[in-house]
Amino acid sequence: MKEQIITLLNTYENFAYLVSIIINVIISILGFVPSVFLTAANLAVFGFWKGTFLSFAGEAIGAIVSFVLYRKGFRKLSETKLFSHPKVRRLLDAKGLEAFFLVLSLRLLPLIPSGVVTFVAAIGKTSLLIFIIASSIxxxxxxxxxxxxxxxxxxxxxxxKVVSTLLSVFLFIFTWKKINRKTAQTNKT
Structure with missing residues (x-):
């Protein structure tokens, strides 16, 4: 996928920044597609700093567009049983400073999908301004x-190579613990 995006950005060189941001907005709206391949393409085409800034801008704009769309289309879902888990309810009901710090802290955690944070904040009581600031930071x-x-x-x-090795070890340990937890739960019942 990275190669196709690189080709697209190089083909439409005059509009490459805009194309990258549009792709990032689409990724954000979908909510489950990882943006790492777009970040890689941006780095390959624009270099480290410009590519990083462009990825940041695209993700920030994408989160804002997603928030607005989710709020308009899914707001009534917040009252369903689907969102009754206490930790989800906390973000749904958060306002002001609490919402700011919840969104900010969830953005800092790499294992929490960005789309989930945006969706839950959007259907909850978090204001758009609080979301924009906390999400972007x-x-x-x-x-x-x-x-x-x-x-x-x-x-x-x-x-x-070190990053790759550490990531592999982390994923192995994470997966191993998940499997062991499921096995322990299955053995208890």
């Missing part, structure tokens, strides 16, 4: 880490 460190990791992997530097 929270995306900065997460995107810098993503861009740095992708850049190192693309160039296959020593640091890229």
């Amino acid at each position: 929270g995306k900065i460190p997460a995107l810098l880490l993503e861009a740095y990791s992708v850049y190192q992997l693309m160039n296959w530097t020593c640091q890229g």
Whole structure:
């Protein structure tokens, strides 16, 4: 996928920034498609700093557009039993400073899907302004880490190899713990 986006950005060189942002908005609206391949394409075409900034801008704009669309289309879902889990209810009911810090902290956690945070905040009581500020601030460190990791992997530097190894070990341990938890739960019943 990265190669197709690189080709698209190079083909429409005069509109490459806009094309990248539009793709990021679409990814944000879909909510479940990872943006790492777009970040990689942006880094390959525009370089590290311009590519990182463009990815940040695209993700921030995409989150705002998604928030507005989700709020208009799915607001009534917040009252369904589907969103009755206490941790989800906390974000749904959060306002003001609490909403700010919840969105910010959830953006900083790399394992929480961005689309889920946007969706739950949008159908809840979080204001658009609070969401924009918290979401954008929270995306900065997460995107810098993503861009740095992708850049190192693309160039296959020593640091890229370390990042790849650490990521592999982390995913292995995470998966192993999940499997062991399910096995323990199954054995209890």
